[in-house]
Amino acid sequence: MDLLGTFAWSGGGLCVIYVLLPFIVRLFPWIAHKIVFLHFVEHPKVVFKDLKKPESFGLKNTRNFYLDVDEESTIGVWHALPENSGDQIDSNDGFWEKKLQEGNPIILYLHGNSSSRAQPHRVELMKLLCKLNYHVVALDYRGFGDSTGFPSEDGVVADSYFLYRWIRKRSGEVPVVIWGHSLGTGIGTKLTKQLCENGEPPDGLILQAPFTNLKHVSKLHPFSTLFRFLPWFDWAILSAFDRIGLHFKSDENIASVTIPILLLHAEDDFTIPHELGERLHKEARRVCEVTSTDIHFVSFDKKHQYGHNGLYKSPELLQHVVNFVASLKR
Structure with a gap:
């Protein structure tokens, strides 16, 4: 086959794959499941390090431990102490658990898809929160990092x-x-x-780069750019989410949230577009008229180029968080 023929064959093959891929996802919806969670993808800077040693990722005064959630899931957890805890650290569980009672606010950090609690931007955020003298407790959901099991919407919520x-x-x-x-x-x-x-509500909810629901974000996510204009996209791709029980309907779930909410979103976030954060904020504001819930939305100018993962770089972020946490009432 000559060179021109090779290119023609390759191009034709790509066209066939392009047309058939949505049908393949509909036929095998577990593919959509893997695309949503990406729990099998690890960050290059993490893959050769030991999650049992948070100090190797630059986290001081942090312990690693495991909790058995159910028969399927044992989750890996990091607990990072506030900076004002000092350096006199004891290794026994009682010491760490007693620290949680000393009055410093506690952040339960729930990361996004792919990699683990050790992904660099997650670690950098944990460091900042510790500097604010907060505890940070971060987990890897089932199937992520060194946690056992296989992720599902109900499963990762159960772990949390x-x-x-x-x-x-x-x-x-x-x-x-x-x-x-x-x-x-x-x-x-x-x-x-x-x-x-x-x-048993928490005292506050902070949503960084939020979205309305999984179907909305799937239509606007960069990964779907090549396929979203196909006439059978909804029928093939989005229906697969329903078949495997993946919805993440924050625009509906937020109606039951009766605590203060802080939403944070960068204008240049191309993974979860800023407009989805605005839409969730609008829906939450509508609900607030009934529940009297306090809600704040903070946009970060695109000129700073924080993107999807870089809000920890913002000098303004910490003050917004401090003000929000200080406003919470027990």
Whole structure:
């Protein structure tokens, strides 16, 4: 086959794949599941390091431990102490759990898809929050990092719920704030909905790069650019989410959230477009008229180029967080 023929064959093959891929996803919806969670993808800077050693990622005064959620899931957890805790650190569990009762606010951090709690931008945010003298407790959901099991919408929310109750049992009246990023905002909003409905609400909810629901973000995500204009995109791709129980309907779940909410979004976020954060904010404001919930939306100018993962670089971020946490009432 001559060179021209080779190119023609390759081009034709790509066209066939382009047309058939949505049908393949509909036929095998587990592919959509993997695309949503990407739990098998690890960050290059993390892959050869040991999650049991958070100090190797630059986190001081941080311990690693594991919790058995159910028969399927054992989750890996990091607990980073506030900077004002000092350097006299004891290795026994009692020391760390007692620290949770000393009055410093506690952030339960729920990360987005792919990689683990050790992904660099997640670690950098944890460091900043510790400098604010907050505890940070971060987990890897089932199937992520060194946690066992296989992720699902209900499963990752169950893992987060279990860790929240573990914290509450040990923290007493100390404020606990749930912080979700990206996919973690969908997890965090659904978790907070359940907690509010069950009479055990957190003190605040922070949503970084939030979205309305999985179908909306799937239509606007860069990965779908080549396929979203196909007439069968909804029928093939989006229907696969329903078949495997993936919804993350934050625009519906937020109606049951009765605690203060802070939304953070960069204008140049191309992974989860800023407009989805605005739409969720608008829906939350509408609900607030009924629940009297305090809600704040902070946009970060595109000129700073924070994108999807870079808000930790913002000098203004910490003040927004400090003001929000200080406004919470127990």
